[in-house]
Amino acid sequence: MKIVIIGYGPAAVRALAAIERHVRLFPGQRPDVTVISAEKTGPYSPMFLIKFATGQLIRDQLSLKPEGGRYSFPFHELLGHPAVGILDKEKKVILQDGREIGFDRLLIASGAAPVVPSIKGIGKEGVFFLGRLQDAERIARALPQAREVVVIGAGAMGMEAAIAFDRLGKKVRVVEFLSQLLPKTLGAKMAEYVQGRLEARGMEFWLGCAVAEITGANKATGVVTNCGRELRGDMVLLTAGVRPSKDFVQDTTIETNQGICVNDRMETSIPDIYAAGDVAESKNRQGFNELVFNWYSAIDQGWVAGGNMMGQAKNFLFCPLLSALKEIEFPVLSIGKKGAEDTELLSRYERKKGIWEEIYVRNGFVDCYQAIGVRDKAGLFYTLIKSRKKVESLKKVLLTDGFNATGLIS
Amino acid sequence: MDKKAIFFDKSKCVGCQACIIACKIKHHASPHPVAPPEGDPKGLSPINVHEYGPVIKGDRVFMYYQPLACMHCQDAPCLQACPETAIYRDEETDVVLVDRERCIGCKFCLWACPYGAPHFDDQGKMVKCDMCVDRLRQGKPTACEAVCVASAIMVRAPEEIAKIQAGKAADRVMKEIPD
Numbered sequence A: 001m002k003i004v005i006i007g008y009g010p011a012a013v014r015a016l017a018a019i020e021r022h023v024r025l026f027p028g029q030r031p032d033v034t035v036i037s038a039e040k041t042g043p044y045s046p047m048f049l050i051k052f053a054t055g056q057l058i059r060d061q062l063s064l065k066p067e068g069g070r071y072s073f074p075f076h077e078l079l080g081h082p083a084v085g086i087l088d089k090e091k092k093v094i095l096q097d098g099r100e101i102g103f104d105r106l107l108i109a110s111g112a113a114p115v116v117p118s119i120k121g122i123g124k125e126g127v128f129f130l131g132r133l134q135d136a137e138r139i140a141r142a143l144p145q146a147r148e149v150v151v152i153g154a155g156a157m158g159m160e161a162a163i164a165f166d167r168l169g170k171k172v173r174v175v176e177f178l179s180q181l182l183p184k185t186l187g188a189k190m191a192e193y194v195q196g197r198l199e200a201r202g203m204e205f206w207l208g209c210a211v212a213e214i215t216g217a218n219k220a221t222g223v224v225t226n227c228g229r230e231l232r233g234d235m236v237l238l239t240a241g242v243r244p245s246k247d248f249v250q251d252t253t254i255e256t257n258q259g260i261c262v263n264d265r266m267e268t269s270i271p272d273i274y275a276a277g278d279v280a281e282s283k284n285r286q287g288f289n290e291l292v293f294n295w296y297s298a299i300d301q302g303w304v305a306g307g308n309m310m311g312q313a314k315n316f317l318f319c320p321l322l323s324a325l326k327e328i329e330f331p332v333l334s335i336g337k338k339g340a341e342d343t344e345l346l347s348r349y350e351r352k353k354g355i356w357e358e359i360y361v362r363n364g365f366v367d368c369y370q371a372i373g374v375r376d377k378a379g380l381f382y383t384l385i386k387s388r389k390k391v392e393s394l395k396k397v398l399l400t401d402g403f404n405a406t407g408l409i410s
Numbered sequence B: 001m002d003k004k005a006i007f008f009d010k011s012k013c014v015g016c017q018a019c020i021i022a023c024k025i026k027h028h029a030s031p032h033p034v035a036p037p038e039g040d041p042k043g044l045s046p047i048n049v050h051e052y053g054p055v056i057k058g059d060r061v062f063m064y065y066q067p068l069a070c071m072h073c074q075d076a077p078c079l080q081a082c083p084e085t086a087i088y089r090d091e092e093t094d095v096v097l098v099d100r101e102r103c104i105g106c107k108f109c110l111w112a113c114p115y116g117a118p119h120f121d122d123q124g125k126m127v128k129c130d131m132c133v134d135r136l137r138q139g140k141p142t143a144c145e146a147v148c149v150a151s152a153i154m155v156r157a158p159e160e161i162a163k164i165q166a167g168k169a170a171d172r173v174m175k176e177i178p179d
Helices: A010-025 A046-053 A133-145 A156-167 A188-200 A295-309 A378-387 B018-026 B077-081 B108-112 B133-137 B143-147 B158-176
Strands: A002-006 A032-037 A075-079 A083-087 A092-095 A100-102 A105-108 A112-114 A148-152 A171-176 A204-207 A211-215 A222-225 A230-232 A235-238 A242-244 A273-275 A280-283 A289-291 A322-325 A332-336 A344-350 A355-362 A365-372 B005-008 B048-057 B060-068 B087-089 B096-098 B153-156
Touching: A002 A010, A010 A032, A010 A295, A046 A133, A046 A156, A105 A295, A133 A235, A148 A156, A148 A222, A148 A230, A156 A171, A156 A322, A171 A230, A188 A204, A188 A355, A188 A365, A273 A295, A280 A295, A295 B077, A295 B108, A322 A378, A332 A378, A365 A378, A378 B108, B005 B060, B005 B158, B018 B048, B018 B143, B077 B087, B077 B108, B143 B153, B153 B158
Parallel strands: A002 A032, A002 A105, A032 A075, A105 A273, A148 A171, A148 A235, A171 A204
Antiparallel strands: A083 A092, A092 A100, A112 A242, A211 A222, A222 A230, A280 A289, A322 A332, A332 A365, A344 A355, A355 A365, B005 B153, B048 B060, B087 B096
């Protein structure tokens, strides 16, 4: 059997691990696997790019390695050859150089790429994105010379970068279009609290401002916001969100929305074509399609897709979004999505300990958990939200210090 | 070497915290809190005793203690979540271990663990209960089991623990049945 995988990120690597597991159990079923990647490098963890750029990790620590070092099935890599199209009837993938690669089963795990907004002066030197390894390498080269950094976008990625730069002693200015930082993950009050503590470290926040222009002749020297304020920065990092890379499926009949729609077996609307990772749009617990840009979701999807491609019957359990700011003394954590109505809020605020927890419960299920300064309860709430356990009887103890899954066992 | 599992008996624990001290001595863990964000503000201790209570039932007051370390889950979420494949399962004893050299301190295991078992030392590396695997190989009990005055911690073969659990459940059922 010929398996082709487009993309070489976490989901693809985990799918390969699932295939490897299958081959170890059934040594007779050895597929022939080809990985197609637009990048020339081997697989790496995209979520640690900022750590790599700021020198906290070396290149080798970034790469994703197969368990045991190698795969025991025929394995080919086509690196630096982006896929440009899929012939779904003929079962072929078209590469940029015109080559056609035939497949029996195809996995699309091409991930997501940063959104490039149309801002004047975006092509200037000193303007950076963060999506690929080359971007991180460029940032690493430019960082020693930069004294002041403007980060555009205060989402999870932007904030992580801003904090990493701040820890290196740079003056960091964060510009966000919306009126709070971490708009997708935190409630407004909590965001304000986090902002206050970060401002105390010397970071600057310009919320409710859009960037009108990136200033400077050839090299960026700062940005001008639409409220007319000029912010200096030798380096400008743009983090305006990510978008699934799915241009090559345009001419096919694969059902797409924002991403590629998949069922809980990670199958797309066309048989024998699977999708996993950031590019896949799976059904959430309410039955709606949802994109989750997350490591945990990507590896689960990759594992399920890999197993199913080998003929197993694996089902994917929707993974709630988990995002965390962990490079600061007070970890900020958010799991799940707040429901719209009839949501009951359980909260605990202890100023002395620097702890603030909020749990959103709806119809007896936890919908969302947001916390500042709590380290050991993430896994519990992740499990509670993912497996949708009724918490009606546990409401009293959910907020106690040190409560974790033992409370569920007993 | 047989496969091993760990069991904490909540009904026996008296909350003396001797296991914490034995564990810290065995693993040369810093007695002090470790500065965040790399470390753990509560200090490094692979085993912890959680307190619940006081709970008033009728005219009596109850206090509950739950010792807890890594449960060495069969389908360990930390093992799956580790991007560096630094967490692995010891084939011989079924114990989940972490390779310090490979750990990069990303805390992905901590966010995935339902028991909050991973801890981080001052270098930001993950430290968790290794079920004293070196002692187990020598045929000795784990440090925490050896010092537990109430026999609330048991490291046995999984089948043996299942048998003990089943016995306890049977006792509970017998109490419910009227004579």
